[in-house]
Amino acid sequence: MDSESTVTTCYRHPKVECHVSCVRCERYICPDCMREAAVGHQCPECVKEGVRSMRQARTVAGGRVSAVPVVTYALIVVNVLAYLAEVALPGVVDRFAMLGAGLVGPDGEHYVWVEGGHFGVFRPEGVVGGEWYRLLTGAFLHLPPTGGTFGILHIVMNMVVLWNLGRAVEPMLGRVHHLALYLLSALGGSVLVLLLAPLDMVVGASGAIFGLGAAYYVVARRIGADMSAVNRFMAGLLLWLVVSAVFTSWEGHLGGLLAGGAVAAVFVHAPRGRHRAWVQVGACLVVLALFVVLAAVKVADLTGGGVFR
Numbered sequence: 001m002d003s004e005s006t007v008t009t010c011y012r013h014p015k016v017e018c019h020v021s022c023v024r025c026e027r028y029i030c031p032d033c034m035r036e037a038a039v040g041h042q043c044p045e046c047v048k049e050g051v052r053s054m055r056q057a058r059t060v061a062g063g064r065v066s067a068v069p070v071v072t073y074a075l076i077v078v079n080v081l082a083y084l085a086e087v088a089l090p091g092v093v094d095r096f097a098m099l100g101a102g103l104v105g106p107d108g109e110h111y112v113w114v115e116g117g118h119f120g121v122f123r124p125e126g127v128v129g130g131e132w133y134r135l136l137t138g139a140f141l142h143l144p145p146t147g148g149t150f151g152i153l154h155i156v157m158n159m160v161v162l163w164n165l166g167r168a169v170e171p172m173l174g175r176v177h178h179l180a181l182y183l184l185s186a187l188g189g190s191v192l193v194l195l196l197a198p199l200d201m202v203v204g205a206s207g208a209i210f211g212l213g214a215a216y217y218v219v220a221r222r223i224g225a226d227m228s229a230v231n232r233f234m235a236g237l238l239l240w241l242v243v244s245a246v247f248t249s250w251e252g253h254l255g256g257l258l259a260g261g262a263v264a265a266v267f268v269h270a271p272r273g274r275h276r277a278w279v280q281v282g283a284c285l286v287v288l289a290l291f292v293v294l295a296a297v298k299v300a301d302l303t304g305g306g307v308f309r
Contacts, residue, residue: 010028010029010032012029012033022041022042022046023037023039024050025045027043029043035047059171059172060172060173060219060223061173061174062270062280065174066170067171069171071170071179072170075166076162076166080159082141083141083155092141093144096134096137097138098137099131099200099202100126100128100197101126101127101198101199103123104123110125112199113126127295128302132295135187135190135191135291136183136190139189139207140205142203142205158204159205166212168216169215172219173264181211184263184287184288184291185256185263186207186208188211188259188287188291189211189249189252189256190207190252190255191291191295192254192258194295194298195294195298197251200251202252204252206249206252207252208256209256210257211259211260211261213233214260214261215260215267216230219268222268241257259287262287263287267280
């Protein structure tokens with residue numbers, strides 16, 4: 001008895017005859033639609049569904065794994081653009097550098113704030129004058145080319161360290177965690193400057209970079225890395241912290257170091273589970289609130305009075 005065989009065609013290409021079916025959905029697929037699987041072949045839709053259902057790899061802090069340190073590159077670009085802006089417009093440094101307390105006279109000149117006096121016709125500037133943005137913007141500015149001992153070396157050295165350190169820390173934490181740690185470290189450095197040296201005008205990304213250095217140490221210990229090279233790096237970082245007391249703002253460096261170490265410790269030691277991200281976010285908000293309270297208390301203390309000289 002003669003029987004006519006049934007012709008099967010690809011579900012994506014109805015005009016193409018085929019005899020192989022997907023091992024998952026059992027629909028027939030042509031050679032162009034075949035995707036190699038552990039056993040047999042799969043169709044493109046089943047492959048995509050399998051990728052979506054796979055558990056995504058996470059960093060030690062629970063962030064998404066990323067091979068390209070986009071945040072580090074972006075931070076370098078922002079710092080360089082800010083530097084070009086201050087070179088083109090010298091007033092940018094006076095307007096956005098970290099300054100706790102200062103006075104501007106009617107002649108536009110800047111004067112030193114002294115507690116216990118009176119403002120008169122002089123306008124307070126800095127954080128005490130309501131310019132709270134200085135706590136962050138100062139971390140993206142650097143000494144101009146004619147600025148003292150370092151000049152242009154200030155930004156060059158900081159960006160080289162950020163380039164190397166950021167490319168190590170960001171893949172270990174993830175982009176969002178890396179950015180949060182950098183910004184909180186920058187704020188930590190500025191707040192300590194406000195508390196201990198409110199009359200100093202400070203610029204530089206060093207506080208945030210010291211925070212990344214502390215994070216590098218904390219994360220390396222958490223993942224069980226070879227600590228010999230890490231310890232040498234930290235020894236150099238701490239040595240520079242001491243030396244910087246002569247040349248730059250050690251308060252900013254120390255504040256960034258402490259903030260970065262604390263935030264990194266929370267990131268990598270937060271208990272795993274679905275509430276891990278909330279614990280990390282909550283810890284960052286607590287650190288931010290602490291900075292705000294400390295800064296507000298110091299400002300209230302400073303605004304008890306001031307005179308110029």
